[in-house]
Amino acid sequence: MTITAAIDASGQLGPVGGLWPKLLAAAKEASSVGLLRTIVVASEQTDIPLELEQEAASPLRVLRAATLHEAVNRLYEEHGPRHAVRQYEREHCAALPLLGRPVSLVDHYQALPLLREVKRDQLLRTGRKREPEEDVRTLRDTDILRWEQEVSGEHVTYEQIALDQLFTHFQTVTENARRTTPRFVVLGPPGSGKTTLLQYLSWLTATAGLPTTGRALLPVRVRLREWETFTTATVGVAQQLDGYLAQQYALLSPAPTARQWRQWLVNGDVLLLFDGLDEIQGDPPFLTLLTTTIATYPACPTVLTCRTVSFERHRMICPDFPLFTLTGLDQVHRDAYIRAFPAVHPTAYQPEVLSAHLQRSPQLRALAANPLLLSILCYVVDNAATTPIPATRGELYASAIERLLTFHAQRLTTRYPGTAPAPYEKLTLLQHAALQLFARGERQLTFSGQQLGQALKDTLQEEGYGSVSGPWANALREDLSRNSGLLRGDGEQGFFFFHLTIQEFLTARALATHINTKGWTSSLRIAGNTLPIPLFIDKKSWDPRWHEVIVLLTGQLVDPLPLLTLLTDSKKEDLFSHRLVLAAQCLAEVRAEVRPACAHIVDRVTDSLFSTWVFREARGTGAVVAHCTDAFAALARLNGHIKHLPLLEWLQRQAHDANPDVRAASIEAFANIGESLASEMGILETLLAALRDPDVFVRVRTTEALRRIGTVTLSLPSMLTALLQAGEHDPEGFVRASAKRTLAQFAASLPQVPEVLSVFVARYPRRFGAKPQESTRWHPSP
Template sequence: NKADLPGAENAWTVLLGDPGSGKTTFINYLTYLSVTQPTALPAPLANLLPVRLILREAAARHIASNATRGTAQMLWAALQDDIAVRLGDVAAQRLLPYLQERLLNDGGLVLLDGLDEVPEAQQRRKTLLEAVQELAGTLPHDKSRILVTARPYAYADPRWHLNGFSILALAPFSEDQVDRFIMRWYQTVRGSMGWNLDTARDKGKRLYRVLKERPYLADLASRPLLLTLMATLHSSWGQLPEDRADLYEETVKLLLGRWQRAREVKGPSGELVVEPGITQTLRVGEERLRAALEALAYAVHDRQRQEAARDGEPADISEGEVLVAFRALLRNLDPDSLLHYLKDRAGLLIARRNGVYTFPHRSFQEYLAACHLANQPQFAERLQQLLDEDPRWWQEVFLLGVGKARQGGLSNAVSLISVLLPEDPEDIGGGELTEKHLRAAALVGMALIELRLIDKAERHPIYEAIIRRARKWLLRIVEGGHLPASERAEIGDALGRLGDPRFDPDFLFLPRQYQGQPEPFWGFVEVPAGPFVMGTRRRSAGALPEEGGGQKKLDIPYTYWIARYPVTVAQFRAFIQAGGYDSPDVWTKEGWAWRTGEWDRHVDEGALLDW
């Protein structure tokens, strides 16, 4: 937000953001705009001389391990060194005095990236903060703007806070920003992919539609790193995997790849050092590394279940839990080597604050927990036991576990589902349906939809049988009023997608049966004249959020007919296909006025209220 950038109120600012949230990209983009399009920046930043430094490199080369105090001269030396790398030593020696004079007299936009990447060891971070503080004090306050970036954990301790600096956090992407990112992504990669402008634009629109059609992707897409991974998959494959489990599997592989790539970094004396990937450092294969991550995900997900605050965030993971999970891989390796990767690489575990880590999103925690269970003996039985203990908590793990099982073949996934729902409702011993039975049936319905089994069941008797069984269970829940109303609404939707037997596809999808008996009036019920109570009691258990307004007693003086169910999508489609949407003959006068957008001009207020 332009209003939040360093301006009159926030001349000095620390910008916080998780790994992959775009801190460095933001710094680079500000630098780019300052040089090429200064008028695109907020007024306080426009036409300021930009200076960008990477703090990790500045600390490595210009803060000695025995330094007792940080000074502005350390950062000036780092700036000269940065110029020398690009323009040579002679140019740097000539240019630095000019830059110093400009900045000290006219101010500038000083961009300092990566405070969190400066190690705490040997007081380097403390010394660097002192250097930043002294530099800020030497620049003209009314003409200068300073922006320092850091991960939240590195700035959580008040000891590291810079005096006089305000704190901002990078917000997740909005829908408009997601759309712009996707369009610009495809315009950027189209050259390497051999696409023309129209093809790139069309592919971007397709990815955006997919994100809108799959609600579970919306939160992932708001995070720049995860959106980048999805865009990478989509542009490489031509589409995102249709199954959630497949999408998470491919994304996990990409994130593991970030950990495993070697990279060049500057050592304590400024020399270039090749830092190996994590599998090389641990001297283990990717399979064992992943198994440790999966075991960790399951352990913390199980532990989080027992905590008072069970929100939608991934669990906080202590260093101790991480080291226990990786204990077999560390052997004689210093544990700090592992923790270094977690802090400095944006992989499958990220540092949330000092000594605390987390998965980049709750869904990755749940998917990896499902993978851990899938690799254990008696996977189905263990998953059923967990669902018996806490069905709502383990729901996503179950659904992703079904998707994981499908990666080994559709029959594996169907077998897993069959363990959870082994018989029809009428065959339950004693005839009593417990909440455990009902919730298991609801989960099976969701799993069948995620597998899209309805599209694959034709001429497969086993698949057809499990779908018929699921329909019976879901119908029993909906018609029997079991489970809270909000859950029944989801179950009714699942039943519709699996083929609701109550509705006749050969007769406008109108109801043909209710509780096993024929519907004599296609789902319409006659209501006699008299009083009725409208609404739901306040704070009633199972009420939908919009139903909390309380009850009101009304008296209807005439007999009327009302449909047992709201109009379904299939019914409305049949209505449109028959021409009803465009035919005034099947609308009331008031309804047709509304349909054509003319009701406010042709219907008086009294008639509208009566209607």
């Protein structure tokens, strides 16, 4: 560092004539070898290149100051606490926790699309006035990935947004063109990589890799449940974000003070990364604090993550934030990660075999689209012993937990009061504790040491470890935290399961163990109440928080028929078939050996859901049963019967119905079923024919369906030619624009792009814009 200015007796800095020509060569040479990083000049100094005054300037930056005191303060901030924060985030975000093992973020991070919901005006239907292609600019200028809803003729679609565009041209992706500071919500299902996206953004910012129009932001990751816990132990202004950040970074040297954090927040110098809106208790005081904080610092770029099923809460916290959604892995990204997985048993781990197995198994392929589940699948397959590949989520979680309880690279010895429990005994104890903790509060995902200890002690007493179970509980908690990694945290910050999905599975396993041993009609004591199992499940089936538990429970029951019969009881159903959708998702988890006994329920659920949905969709009221599509992929894998026909055959017949709205509805159903249709050549032939349908709306739906199903549709040789014909020669601009978008996305996804497709895409550079593969990245959350 050097100060180049005229300094008077009072410490005022003055300009130096012809400064930069004198310093240019020497400064550049010194900065290139790391001897000079910063030059301080007077505020009135002229002839300084503007690029050197940018916050992100490197390797040389110029700072302006009016006085020597101001110069010292600015240098202290830049190379003192601000530098310490950046260094901390850079070091702590460089490694990703992969089921207890750290791996390099740079080496094990795959790209995923980030999607924005877009509402468009009514699309053309048969008989509507046809508009020229010049009037479909909205469609042409977006990369629409899928139709999601239709509300009174208004369609909701998703378009792909590049991550760098969010931070450099935010006004182009928000409805308010005057809003330039990127502030948005990221939604995603469990295990989709929301937490890791924030880790990536923090690392990228700390290493000056995030494009922020010249601003050197300070990245800050805030686990909302931890901040909420912090507020319960503090009062007044100490609860505010600046006080919390001062406490979180108190061990840095030099550590930023609360006053410095407050100033940086006011100036908009901080990238706020709020994680887990769905994980907080949501008490009114904290919700008010969070809402006020977001409103108080409008200059700070802000990203907030939330589970898809809980995103409605954001409407109260930040109603003006645009929504973006993380999607699943396609075949290219899935196979790339499988190849890059850091295997412990490299001689036994066969990535090509796993990839080929996923291609042949639609049910597993659907699971592998989730980053966390794919990591667990790779972990299970990376085994010295030859074991069959799990077929359901329940089997997958069971295999992973068994390995976590028995294998660890550096197991630490735990002192138990007596003989240490065997792995299966630890699992029994843990799953009972998980059930009691899950049922304790509506959204309690973090538990104090006392709460966890009490749950373990109660479980130990029930399992016959004696009335003095405290030492056993402490030893078990230490063992599970230090060795298996199934439990994380400490007594200060609280304890939690390494992922909510694992806690849901353990909760389901505890319920299944009780039902399998004591019967479906037995009573269960949980959270201080005793209820018959049927009544308990009946109540929880209306609570979205328990849906995953009920689905996973089905796959672990010796006899799932009573549960499925309860869920499909028409007398207990609502007008929108919510419990029927839950039943369909449960059917996908039923074990193969039990499935024949459930065939009649599969047929009844399939008939009811698809018939209702197609009826509504064909009449323009599909939005009221849009949630039914969540079960389509699962039911397609089971391929139950509708009117004595297998589901997929029935849908094919609907695609040839005389009513174009029925044909369009069946095409939409195929789109919701997705990639698992890759091996159904008859359906691909139906989609091929639909590209030439006389109804424009059917043709548009078909091009969108092909995009959503993916490049696997090109396994039909004539499909690419038909799409090229639609993009070039279809008489309707809507169809041409949509076909071009599908082709552009295919070109971006295929490892080897056919020459004819490359030529076609290159012919329309203005319409395709940025390459579709520009996107966010992913890795499983810890």
